[in-house]
Amino acid sequence: DAKTTQPTSMDCAEGRAANLPCNHSTISGNEYVYWYRQIHSQGPQYIIHGLKNNETNEMASLIITEDRKSSTLILPHATLRDTAVYYCIGYHQFYFGTGTSLTVIP
Amino acid sequence: GAGVSQTPSNKVTEKGKYVELRCDPISGHTALYWYRQSLGQGPEFLIYFQGTGAADDSGLPNDRFFAVRPEGSVSTLKIQRTERGDSAVYLCASSLLGAVSDTQYFGPGTRLTVL
Numbered sequence: 001d002a003k004t005t006q007p008t009s010m011d012c013a014e015g016r017a018a019n020l021p022c023n024h025s026t027i028s029g030n031e032y033v034y035w036y037r038q039i040h041s042q043g044p045q046y047i048i049h050g051l052k053n054n055e056t057n058e059m060a061s062l063i064i065t066e067d068r069k070s071s072t073l074i075l076p077h078a079t080l081r082d083t084a085v086y087y088c089i090g091y092h093q094f095y096f097g098t099g100t101s102l103t104v105i106p
Numbered sequence: 107g108a109g110v111s112q113t114p115s116n117k118v119t120e121k122g123k124y125v126e127l128r129c130d131p132i133s134g135h136t137a138l139y140w141y142r143q144s145l146g147q148g149p150e151f152l153i154y155f156q157g158t159g160a161a162d163d164s165g166l167p168n169d170r171f172f173a174v175r176p177e178g179s180v181s182t183l184k185i186q187r188t189e190r191g192d193s194a195v196y197l198c199a200s201s202l203l204g205a206v207s208d209t210q211y212f213g214p215g216t217r218l219t220v221l
Contacts, residue, residue: 032207043110043197043212044149051207087148094139094165096148 004088009101012082018075020100022088025069033064035073037084038099044087047073078104108132110213112198118219119188127183127216129198135211137204138181140173141165141197143215149197155181156204188220 005023012018024033032051036044048055048062050071055062061074075082087099111130119125131138136157141149151165155175163173175181185192195215201208
């Protein structure tokens, strides 16, 4: 089971990069790592996913270690609207955990 | 285009009653997922449909919970003899194929309160 572990909470100054870590040491070889975020009272929103290589899109970058046991989501210039709970999941098991509550501070 | 919609947005019921929660996935999406989320917790997986069939129902907590998707599009989550512990936000998501590289698109959820 690709259960993941994340820090409970993090703060980040507005305009700075937010780096959110995730450990997924039990992930299987063909299992993607997905990141979603959830803003209060809304459904989770997809951010990015990857398998082995680093990925970048308009929202974020995803850095996956070579052994695939951990990854880091990077929001390059955090804004107040990025305040949310961020979930890292291994896709097959749909296990969200409790995520990381990111607070962007003005 | 339209996203995933869920109705009702809020449902208040009494202990012991029966409730149905509806999910309309994105048109053309073959995979549909149900989760529930309690306050302060992440979404908890309940069931996953591929087309009309339940591909994985391992997350359903007991036999009071049942879900159907008879025509491979709209799904209904049914809860019998509701208990106060069933109070939560019930989330529905859909994805195009249900493949390992598929993105799930979530609806806004139905907030169920059992008095």
